[in-house]
Amino acid sequence: MKSTPAINPTDDTGGTRLPWLIYLSLCLLLAASIVVELSTSHQREIRGAEERTHATTALVGEWLTGAFQASDVLLHTLINDMAPEWLAPPPDQEGEARHRVGHLISRQPQLLPDIQDITVLDAQGRLLHGAAAGGTQATFIQFQDHPHLDHQVSGMFWSDRLGGFVVAQARAIRNRQGELTGMVSAHREVAFFHQQLERIERLPGSSLTLIDNELKVLARHPVPMDRYQDGVQGMILDTSVLNRLTDSPDTHISFTLSSPVDGITRVYTASKINGLPMIVIAGESRQQVLTAWWRSVTILGLTWLLVVGVGWVYLRGHLRNVRYERALRLSNRSLAVANQTLNQEIDERRRAEADLRTSEARFRQLFDHSLSGVAVHEILLNEDGKPYDYRFVLVNPAFETHTGIAAQDIVGKTALTMFPFPETLRLVDIFGEVALQGRTMTFEHGFRQSGKHFSVGAFPIETGRFAAIFDNITERKLTEARLRGSEEKYRFLIENSHDIIYLFTPDGRFAFVSPSWKTLLGHDIETVIGRHYSDFVHPDDLQICNRAFDQVMQRGNTHNDIEYRVRHMDGTWRWHNSSARPFLDEQGHISGFQGIARDITTRKAAEEEIRHLAFCDPLTQLPNRRQFIDRLERADLTPPHARRHAALLFIDLDDFKQINDTLGHDQGDQVLRETSQRIRRCLREEDMVARLGGDEFVVMLEGMSRDRATAVAQAGQVGEKILRAVAQPHVLAYGEYQLTASIGIALLDGQQGSGKDMIQHADFAMYQAKHAGKNALCFFDPQPKALTPDRTDDTPLFHP
Numbered sequence: 001m002k003s004t005p006a007i008n009p010t011d012d013t014g015g016t017r018l019p020w021l022i023y024l025s026l027c028l029l030l031a032a033s034i035v036v037e038l039s040t041s042h043q044r045e046i047r048g049a050e051e052r053t054h055a056t057t058a059l060v061g062e063w064l065t066g067a068f069q070a071s072d073v074l075l076h077t078l079i080n081d082m083a084p085e086w087l088a089p090p091p092d093q094e095g096e097a098r099h100r101v102g103h104l105i106s107r108q109p110q111l112l113p114d115i116q117d118i119t120v121l122d123a124q125g126r127l128l129h130g131a132a133a134g135g136t137q138a139t140f141i142q143f144q145d146h147p148h149l150d151h152q153v154s155g156m157f158w159s160d161r162l163g164g165f166v167v168a169q170a171r172a173i174r175n176r177q178g179e180l181t182g183m184v185s186a187h188r189e190v191a192f193f194h195q196q197l198e199r200i201e202r203l204p205g206s207s208l209t210l211i212d213n214e215l216k217v218l219a220r221h222p223v224p225m226d227r228y229q230d231g232v233q234g235m236i237l238d239t240s241v242l243n244r245l246t247d248s249p250d251t252h253i254s255f256t257l258s259s260p261v262d263g264i265t266r267v268y269t270a271s272k273i274n275g276l277p278m279i280v281i282a283g284e285s286r287q288q289v290l291t292a293w294w295r296s297v298t299i300l301g302l303t304w305l306l307v308v309g310v311g312w313v314y315l316r317g318h319l320r321n322v323r324y325e326r327a328l329r330l331s332n333r334s335l336a337v338a339n340q341t342l343n344q345e346i347d348e349r350r351r352a353e354a355d356l357r358t359s360e361a362r363f364r365q366l367f368d369h370s371l372s373g374v375a376v377h378e379i380l381l382n383e384d385g386k387p388y389d390y391r392f393v394l395v396n397p398a399f400e401t402h403t404g405i406a407a408q409d410i411v412g413k414t415a416l417t418m419f420p421f422p423e424t425l426r427l428v429d430i431f432g433e434v435a436l437q438g439r440t441m442t443f444e445h446g447f448r449q450s451g452k453h454f455s456v457g458a459f460p461i462e463t464g465r466f467a468a469i470f471d472n473i474t475e476r477k478l479t480e481a482r483l484r485g486s487e488e489k490y491r492f493l494i495e496n497s498h499d500i501i502y503l504f505t506p507d508g509r510f511a512f513v514s515p516s517w518k519t520l521l522g523h524d525i526e527t528v529i530g531r532h533y534s535d536f537v538h539p540d541d542l543q544i545c546n547r548a549f550d551q552v553m554q555r556g557n558t559h560n561d562i563e564y565r566v567r568h569m570d571g572t573w574r575w576h577n578s579s580a581r582p583f584l585d586e587q588g589h590i591s592g593f594q595g596i597a598r599d600i601t602t603r604k605a606a607e608e609e610i611r612h613l614a615f616c617d618p619l620t621q622l623p624n625r626r627q628f629i630d631r632l633e634r635a636d637l638t639p640p641h642a643r644r645h646a647a648l649l650f651i652d653l654d655d656f657k658q659i660n661d662t663l664g665h666d667q668g669d670q671v672l673r674e675t676s677q678r679i680r681r682c683l684r685e686e687d688m689v690a691r692l693g694g695d696e697f698v699v700m701l702e703g704m705s706r707d708r709a710t711a712v713a714q715a716g717q718v719g720e721k722i723l724r725a726v727a728q729p730h731v732l733a734y735g736e737y738q739l740t741a742s743i744g745i746a747l748l749d750g751q752q753g754s755g756k757d758m759i760q761h762a763d764f765a766m767y768q769a770k771h772a773g774k775n776a777l778c779f780f781d782p783q784p785k786a787l788t789p790d791r792t793d794d795t796p797l798f799h800p
Contacts, residue, residue, distance in 0.1 A: 016319050023315050027308050034300045042293055046267055049289040050254040053269035056200070056282035057252065060208065061273045063196065068153060068169060068276060071115055075171040075184050078105065078118070087173060087182035088123045097122070101129045114192040116162050121183045128182075131161040136168070138709040140183050143172040150174070153276050155212035155710075156190060156234070158717055165190045165233050167218070190233050193219035205264065205285025213277040214705065215242055217261075224262040232261060237281075245270055245279065256286060373402040373470045376461065379435040380414065387432030389414045393465070402454070402472045423447055434458045435466045444473065453477045500576075503583060504593035508532050508549060511592065520599050522569025538565035538573055548580060552593050556582045563600070575604040617691040619669055620676035628690035628698060629756070645704040645711035646748040649719055650762035651679070653695035653726070654740045654774040667732050671739065678725040682718060698759065711747060712779065719743045719777040727775065740775035742766050747779070 081104055089097035101120050119130030125140045139152055154168040170185035197208045198221050210218040217235045224232075237260060245253045252271035259266060266283030273280060367374055376394040379387050392410045400406050405418070415424050423445065433439050438460045446453040456470045500521075501514040510528050518525060521536075528536075537545050541564035548559045558581045565573040580595030615627035623631070632648075653675065660668040672695065679689050679697060688700045701718060704711040722743065729736040744765025746758050765780040772778065 016322070019315060019319060023311055027304075027311070030304055030307060034304055038293070038297055038300065041296055042290070045289050045293050046256070049267040049284045049286075050269055053267065053282040053284055054252060054254065054271065056202075056208070057269050057271035057280045060197070060200065060210070060280045060282070061271060064193075064210075064273055064276060064278065064280070067114070067196075071169055071186050071188075072151065072171065074115070075169070075186060078120075078184050079171065079173050082120075082173070082182075084175065084181065086122075086128070094126075098128050105129060114188055115186045116166065116189050117159075117187040119185045119187070123181045125183075130185075136170075136185065138713075139168070139170045139185065143170075143180050143183060147174075147178050147180075153278075155214050155277055156216050156218050157713065159187060162187065162189060165218075167193075167212075190218045194221065197221040203284055203288060205266070205288045207259065207262075207264075207266065207281075207283045209237075209261075209281040209283075211237055211242075211279050211281065213246060213279070214710075215239075215246070215279075218278070220261065235261070237261075242270060242279070242281075245272070259283070367396050370396055370398055370469075373399040373472075374467060375399055375470075376465065376467050377415075377431060377435075379432060379464050379466070387428055387436070389416050389428060390431050390435075391415075392418075402470065419447070421447060421449055431458060431466060431468070434460055435464055446477070500597040502595055502597065504533065504549070504595075506553060506590075506592060508534070508593075521566060521574065536567050538567070541565050548578075549593060552580050552582050553590060556590055558582075566597075574599055575601045620673055620691050622676050622680075622697075623688065623690040625690065625692045628688065628692070628700070631688055632700065632756075632758070644702070644706050645708060646700065646702045647704060647711065647715040648746045648748060648758045648762040649699040649701070649715070649722070649777075650744040650746075650759065650766040651697040651699065651722065651726075652742050652766050652770070654742055654770070656695035656739065659737065659739075663732060663734060663737070667734070670732065671730050671737070674730060675726055675739070678728070679722055682721045682725050698762070708747070715745050715747065716777070716779075719745055723775065723777065742769040742774050743777035744769055745777060745779045 082101065086097045086100050105118050105120070117130055119136060120128040121136070121140055122128050125137060139154065142152065143149055150172045152170050154170075156165050156167055158164070159166040166187045166189050168185050168187050170183055172180055173182035173184065175181050193210050197210065197219050200208060200221075202208065202221075207220065207222065209220040212218060215237045217232045217237060220232050239257065239260070241253060241255045241257065251274075252269055254267070254269045256265065256267050258264070265286045267286055267289055268281055268283040270279055270281045272278075374396040375392055377390045378393050380389040380391060382388045391414050392412065395407045395411060397407075399410075410418055415427065427445065430441060430443065434441055440457075440459040442455075442457045444453060444455050451474065452472060453474045453476075454470045455473045456468055458466055458468045460466045498516055498519075499514075500516050501512075502510060502517075503512040505511050509530055509532050513525060513528055515525065517523060517528060533545060533549075534542055544562065545564055548562045551557045552559055558579075560579045562578040562580065564576060564578070566576050568574050576597045577600045578595050578597040580593060582590040583592035583594040585591040615624060615630075616622070617624045653671075656668070656671070659671055672691075676689070676691060676697065679699065683689060683699065683701075686703060689697060691697055699718070699722070701715060704714050723741060726739060726741040729738045744762045744767070746761035746765060748758055761780040761782075765778045769776045769778040
């Protein structure tokens with residue numbers, strides 16, 4: 001007979017699911033619309049900032065173009081007012097020509113106060129007026145080599161005459177046949193650009209920066225407070241975005257970047273200035289740009305939460321009314337169903353009685369043939385209604401097998417009569433909960449007197465009665481005791497080992513580490529278990545550990561002497577040497593990675609100290625000759641068209657022997673240490689300075705300009721900077737002592753022999769600087785390299 005399901009008037013799953021689905025769909029649709037709007041407005045704000053910054057760069061570009069056009073008009077005026085014979089005078093009239101040119105320039109009205117200096121060269125490139133600054137001769141040579149080139153603007157460079165960074169604007173003077181008859185150039189200090197940028201109105205947090213084609217900063221507004229004293233002129237903004245702009249035909253590019261000058265993230269536009277080797281960069285603070293957008297995020301988010309909340313309250317009330325109406329409609333059906341259910345109950349009871357008789361017969365069969373011992377008990381209660389004992393009512397044949405007690409000897413007797421032991425009282429308490437509270441319980445129980453142990457499961461049958469099923473587990477308990485003894489022995493060895501013993505899961509996570517981990521590395525064990533070994537291994541050593549892990553886990557190989565660094569709790573790195581082997585399961589399959597690690601930090605420190613002594617100068621702590629030669633042999637000496645230039649500077653202190661002879665070697669050592677630090681401060685982080693011995697130092701500059709003339713100028717600037725630093729007075733025990741140096745420079749271009757040849761070339765140039773009067777620098781000229789320093793002819797081997 002089929003049972004009739006009960007009618008639940010509140011069960012309206014099919015009727016309520018659809019409204020909730022519609023509600024959730026509308027909520028998601030509204031949320032998606034808000035996300036789309038926020039994404040669009042975000043792009044709009046960024047695009048607006050890019051358009052504003054692009055307009056600012058265009059404004060600055062127009063101003064710079066106008067400024068250089070004005071100065072170009074001045075140069076045209078000077079050229080038109082110069083007589084041709086002034087530029088190619090006879091030898092006896094050169095003084096008169098110089099006077100006329102100077103008088104002409106002095107008569108020019110000061111229409112352009114930003115022009116700091118005007119230089120004039122004659123047809124042979126000789127100086128008629130002004131002072132030659134860096135790159136003047138190079139510009140003249142370019143005008144000679146390119147007949148169609150009449151105008152050129154340089155990048156930023158240092159002017160000793162003006163005492164600061166300048167930008168040069170030059171114009172060629174040609175006759176009617178197009179031949180070069182001279183050159184006029186005007187110099188502007190970069191402070192002029194900074195003053196003009198300050199006049200441009202800007203938004204809070206925005207910035208304006210002007211750089212040349214070598215990405216060196218000409219001017220910036222505002223100047224960060226931490227750079228206010230020194231300024232930012234000459235700082236190189238070597239970013240991938242600006243490099244991409246300089247190498248591409250594009251005129252401008254927009255990007256978002258954290259400023260390398262002040263660390264503020266801005267939306268930038270960088271634009272090339274037409275006809276000038278300059279780039280102007282305008283940026284607006286990303287935080288200021290997105291202020292209105294964040295306000296929209298807050299408003300739209302709160303609006304969405306309000307709409308969702310109101311909709312949820314309304315829909316919940318509406319569905320509650322629907323459920324109540326459905327309950328009323330179903331009440332009439334419930335009465336009819338009740339009569340049908342009553343008839344079904346009668347039929348089911350009859351059928352249940354028949355099933356019960358069948359079940360009892362089946363239970364008796366299972367009871368008698370069960371391999372586990374089965375006993376039916378009756379709980380006994382005292383006057384307070386609490387259990388104090390229980391009686392054996394029925395036991396199966398297996399009961400005698402497990403206990404050794406026959407059924408006729410125990411049925412009808414109480415437990416405390418058969419087993420008058422303290423352990424029996426525990427059974428009375430447990431079985432009392434089963435019989436009186438209807439709980440099902442499983443547990444293990446042992447009798448000390450007999451030494452037997454049993455696994456017991458108890459469940460209630462009816463009020464006051466329960467059944468217990470048990471198995472004899474005495475042999476298993478003995479085996480477990482033996483295993484615990486063996487485990488305790490190995491645990492003692494692991495916990496007292498100075499080395500770290502560890503076990504990895506197949507995916508490389510710690511499943512076990514010995515207590516020595518805490519002693520050697522400081523981490524609590526519980527913070528290590530479950531974490532991947534890559535969380536602790538030094539990034540540079542991770543590839544070694546991954547390779548060893550793969551060999552052990554995939555090939556089953558044993559791996560010894562794995563050396564790597566592990567992070568200590570205090571943030572330092574400790575060197576470890578590890579041996580590892582696969583961990584096998586009962587079927588012989590690889591189920592893990594086990595190993596033992598030993599701390600070898602002290603040994604590694606000793607090795608590093610030996611290496612330091614072998615490659616460093618003990619007096620100045622600079623690299624010694626051996627390390628410098630090794631670095632030089634590894635340097636890139638490919639042809640200059642494929643890479644940036646490099647240069648060697650050979651430095652020898654002038655008359656240093658007098659210090660040792662007059663003041664003592666301890667004062668000489670002090671001078672050498674201070675000089676090495678002064679040279680180091682003149683260089684970039686990637687440059688290298690080494691002491692070759694005595695008072696000789698050598699510097700290698702890499703990553704210089706691809707243009708040879710510019711690279712020569714850069715090397716010369718560094719050399720001049722070193723000469724000034726060395727010439728500063730030394731405060732010694734007997735007063736101040738001023739020292740000078742002679743410097744020889746050789747350009748590394750991959751076409752003049754090996755690195756050691758370059759050292760010899762720079763050494764030759766240094767001796768020429770000494771012959772020129774000391775406290776000077778000379779460049780090596782590769783053309784007459786077949787000659788030697790002790791030659792006697794008058795042809796110069798080097799040029800200053």
